[in-house]
Amino acid sequence: MDGHFAHLAKPLTIRGKTLKNRIVFGAHTANMAENGLPGERHLGYYTERARGGAGMIVVEPVPVHRTGVLTRGNFRHDDDAVIAPFRRITDACHEHGTVMVQQLYHVGQHGDSDLSFAPHWSPSGHASYHDSDGSRAMRAHEIEEIIEGHVQAARRCQEAGFDGVEIWAAYHSLLEQFWSPWSNTREDEWGGSLENRMRITTRIFEAVRRQCGEDFIIGLALSHGPSTPFIMDIEGYQEIVSIHDRAGHMDYVTCGSGSYLDFDQIIPAFTLGEKLGCTMSRAIKDVVKNGVVTAESHIRTPENADAVIGAGDADLVSIVRGQIADPHLASKALDGRADDIRGCISCNQMCWGRRSRDYWISCLINPSAGREFEWGGDRFTPSKNPGRVLVVGAGPAGLECARVAAERGHQVILCEASGETGGQFRLAGLQPRRAQILDLLDWYERQFMRLGVDLRYHTPVEASEVAGFEADHVVLATGSLPAGTGKQRWLPQHEQLPGLENGHVWAPEDILRRTAQAGARVIVLDEGGNWRGCGTAWYLAERGHKVTIVTPDAYVGKEITRTSADFQVRKNLVKSGADFLTESVITNWHGNGATITSLLDGTQTFTAADDLVYATTNVACDELENELRAVGQPVHIIGDCAAPRLAAYAIFDGRATGNLL
Ligand SMILES: Cc1cc2nc3c(=O)[nH]c(=O)nc-3n(C[C@H](O)[C@H](O)[C@H](O)COP(=O)(O)O)c2cc1C
Numbered sequence: 001m002d003g004h005f006a007h008l009a010k011p012l013t014i015r016g017k018t019l020k021n022r023i024v025f026g027a028h029t030a031n032m033a034e035n036g037l038p039g040e041r042h043l044g045y046y047t048e049r050a051r052g053g054a055g056m057i058v059v060e061p062v063p064v065h066r067t068g069v070l071t072r073g074n075f076r077h078d079d080d081a082v083i084a085p086f087r088r089i090t091d092a093c094h095e096h097g098t099v100m101v102q103q104l105y106h107v108g109q110h111g112d113s114d115l116s117f118a119p120h121w122s123p124s125g126h127a128s129y130h131d132s133d134g135s136r137a138m139r140a141h142e143i144e145e146i147i148e149g150h151v152q153a154a155r156r157c158q159e160a161g162f163d164g165v166e167i168w169a170a171y172h173s174l175l176e177q178f179w180s181p182w183s184n185t186r187e188d189e190w191g192g193s194l195e196n197r198m199r200i201t202t203r204i205f206e207a208v209r210r211q212c213g214e215d216f217i218i219g220l221a222l223s224h225g226p227s228t229p230f231i232m233d234i235e236g237y238q239e240i241v242s243i244h245d246r247a248g249h250m251d252y253v254t255c256g257s258g259s260y261l262d263f264d265q266i267i268p269a270f271t272l273g274e275k276l277g278c279t280m281s282r283a284i285k286d287v288v289k290n291g292v293v294t295a296e297s298h299i300r301t302p303e304n305a306d307a308v309i310g311a312g313d314a315d316l317v318s319i320v321r322g323q324i325a326d327p328h329l330a331s332k333a334l335d336g337r338a339d340d341i342r343g344c345i346s347c348n349q350m351c352w353g354r355r356s357r358d359y360w361i362s363c364l365i366n367p368s369a370g371r372e373f374e375w376g377g378d379r380f381t382p383s384k385n386p387g388r389v390l391v392v393g394a395g396p397a398g399l400e401c402a403r404v405a406a407e408r409g410h411q412v413i414l415c416e417a418s419g420e421t422g423g424q425f426r427l428a429g430l431q432p433r434r435a436q437i438l439d440l441l442d443w444y445e446r447q448f449m450r451l452g453v454d455l456r457y458h459t460p461v462e463a464s465e466v467a468g469f470e471a472d473h474v475v476l477a478t479g480s481l482p483a484g485t486g487k488q489r490w491l492p493q494h495e496q497l498p499g500l501e502n503g504h505v506w507a508p509e510d511i512l513r514r515t516a517q518a519g520a521r522v523i524v525l526d527e528g529g530n531w532r533g534c535g536t537a538w539y540l541a542e543r544g545h546k547v548t549i550v551t552p553d554a555y556v557g558k559e560i561t562r563t564s565a566d567f568q569v570r571k572n573l574v575k576s577g578a579d580f581l582t583e584s585v586i587t588n589w590h591g592n593g594a595t596i597t598s599l600l601d602g603t604q605t606f607t608a609a610d611d612l613v614y615a616t617t618n619v620a621c622d623e624l625e626n627e628l629r630a631v632g633q634p635v636h637i638i639g640d641c642a643a644p645r646l647a648a649y650a651i652f653d654g655r656a657t658g659n660l661l
C-alpha cells in the first residue's frame with residue numbers, strides 16, 4: 001500500500017468479522033443460477049471479485065418466498081439444496097479473506113407473474129409499477145409466511161457458510177411497502193402507527209437474530225429517490241433506522257438510489273450524476289449509533305469511494321459495476337495501481353442490459369464477466385506458442401485482441417489507418433456525457449505501453465503488405481462503415497433513400513467527426529433505436545440544432561430501454577427542443593426537407609430541414625479479408641468486419657480470439 005486511498009484501506013470489524021478494506025461488492029442479481037442453484041458461473045464470478053480484493057461481497061439475492069421469484073436465474077426460495085453449492089462459493093471467497101453476505105429479497109407489489117406464476121403480494125393490494133397487474137393485500141397468516149421465509153433463508157445462508165444476510169427494504173420492495181403510509185393503508189396491527197408499519201421488519205430482525213445467533217451479520221438495504229418523497233422522506237427513513245439501530249440487531253445499513261417508481265435512478269447510467277446514495281447515507285449515518293453505513297450508487301471509482309469515506313458520508317462503499325468491469329479494482333486501488341483499473345463506462349449495456357432481458361449478466365468492456373469459469377477469470381495464461389501477431393484496426397475489437405495477445409506473451413503489432421484508436425467507439429465517446437469511453441481508450445493505450453504493443457498510427461495495411469510483417473497470426477479488425485445509401489429496413493423495396501441525390505445527407509460518423517457541418521434544422525433518421533442515432537441527435541440538439549428524430553419504432557430509444565437510460569435520453573432530447581416522429585419512415589428527401597410517412601396509416605407530412613442524418617445499419621469493411629483469403633493467407637476476423645454489431649460483441653471477439661492465439 002503506497003498510502004493512496006487511506007480511508008478505503010482501513011479494515012472494519014462487524015460482529016467479529018473483519019473486512020480487510022472498505023470496498024463492498026454490493027448485491028446484484030447476476031441471474032446465473034441454473035435450475036435454481038448456483039453453479040460454476042457463479043463460483044467463478046464471485047471468486048474472481050474476492051481474489052480481486054473486495055472487503056465484503058453481498059451475493060445475489062435469494063427470494064424469500066414463491067411470490068417473490070423475479071428472474072429465470074433466481075435461486076430456489078425454499079429448498080435446502082442451495083446450501084451445498086453456496087458453500088463452495090463462500091469457501092472459495094473466504095480463502096481470499098472476503099466477508100460473505102447474501103441479500104434476501106421480496107419485491108412485493110412489483111412482482112413478476114411470468115416467473116413466479118403467483119399473485120404479487122403487498123400490504124394493501126396496490127398496483128405494480130413493474131407490470132400492469134394489481135396485487136393481493138396480504139392476510140395476517142401470509143405476513144407470517146414472509147417472516148418465516150426470511151428466517152429460513154437466513155438459516156440456509158448460515159449453513160452455507162455466509163457471514164450474514166442483508167434484509168432488503170430498498171427500491172420500494174415489500175418491506176418498504178409496509179413502512180410507507182403511501183403503500184400501507186392497513187388498519188390492523190401491521191398498518192397505521194409507525195410501530196405497526198415497522199412490525200414486519202422488527203419481527204424479521206428479531207427472528208433472524210434468534211435463529212442465527214450473535215455472531216451473524218444482519219444488514220438492511222435502503223434506497224431513496226428525490227422524485228418520490230411520497231414513499232417516504234429522509235426523516236422517515238432516519239426514524240425507522242434509528243429504532244432498528246437501538247434494538248441492536250442491525251449491523252449495517254446500505255443506501256442506494258431510486259426505486260421501482262423511478263427505476264433509472266437505481267443503476268444510474270452515464271446520463272445521471274455520481275455518488276447518488278450519499279445524501280441518504282450521510283443522513284442515516286447521523287442517526288445510527290451501533291451499526292455502520294454503506295453508500296452505493298455510481299460511486300464507480302476508488303477516488304470517489306475514498307472521498308465518500310473521508311468526508312464521513314459512509315463507513316463502507318459499494319462499487320458494483322466498477323467491480324463487474326474490473327474484478328481486481330480493490331487490489332489495484334490499494335496496491336497503488338489505480339491507473340490499471342479498467343473503469344466502468346456506466347453504459348448498463350451488458351450488466352443491467354442483460355439482466356433486464358433475463359440473461360445472465362456480463363460487461364461491455366469486460367467480456368470475462370460471467371465467463372470466469374471458462375476463461376480462467378479476468379486473467380491470462382501464457383500462450384504455448386508465443387509468436388508475432390499482426391492486428392489490423394484499432395477499434396474496440398482490435399484493441400482488446402492486441403491487449404490480450406500481448407498479455408499472453410505475443411509480440412503484437414497493431415496497425416491503425418487513422419491517427420487515433422477507438423474507431424466508431426471513440427466517436428460514441430464524443431456524444432453527450434459519454435467521455436468515460438475516452439477514458440477507456442486511454443486505458444488501452446496505457447496497457448499497450450506496459451505490454452510493449454507496437455501501435456502504429458496512420459498505417460493502413462494492404463493485402464500485399466501483410467506477408468512483410470512475418471506474423472504468425474493475422475487478425476483483421478477493420479470495422480464497418482456507413483452504407484452510404486440511407487437504405488431503410490422498413491422500405492425494403494428501395495435500395496437507397498429516395499432523394500439521396502439531393503445532397504445534405506450524412507451518417508452520424510460525419511457529424512461526430514465534424515467532416516459535415518449540419519445546418520440549423522436536422523432530421524435524424526434513427527433505425528437502430530440505440531446510441532448511434534439517439535446520441536448523435538442529442539449531440540446536435542445540445543449544440544442548438546433543431547432536431548427531428550424519425551424512427552420506425554414505437555418510441556425513441558427503443559434499444560436503450562434495456563439499459564434503463566432511455567427515459568433520460570428522451571428527457572434530454574425534449575429539453576433541447578427535439579421533436580419525435582415515431583412509427584414513420586422517410587419516403588422522400590428533397591434537399592430542404594423530407595416527406596415522412598406514417599407506418600400506421602400512410603399519412604404523409606413534410607418536415608423542413610437543412611440536413612438529414614441517417615443512423616441505419618453499417619456495412620462490414622471486409623475487402624482485406626477477401627483479398628487475403630484469395631491468396632491463401634489464414635486470418636482471424638473479429639468485430640464489425642465480421643458483422644456490424646454493438647461494441648460489446650467487438651470486445652468479446654477481441655478477447656475470445658486473443659485467448660486462442
Ligand atoms: C445487473 C444488476 C442487478 C442488480 N440487482 C440488484 C438486486 O438484486 N438487489 C439490489 O439491492 N440491488 C441490485 N442492483 C443495484 C446495485 O446494488 C447498485 O445499487 C447499483 O448497481 C448502483 O451501484 P453501482 O454504480 O456501484 O453499480 C443491481 C445492479 C445491477 C447492475
Ligand code: SF4
Nearest residue numbers: 344347348351363364
Ligand atoms: S456493462 Fe457497462 S455499466 Fe455494466 S459494468 Fe460493464 S461497463 Fe459498467
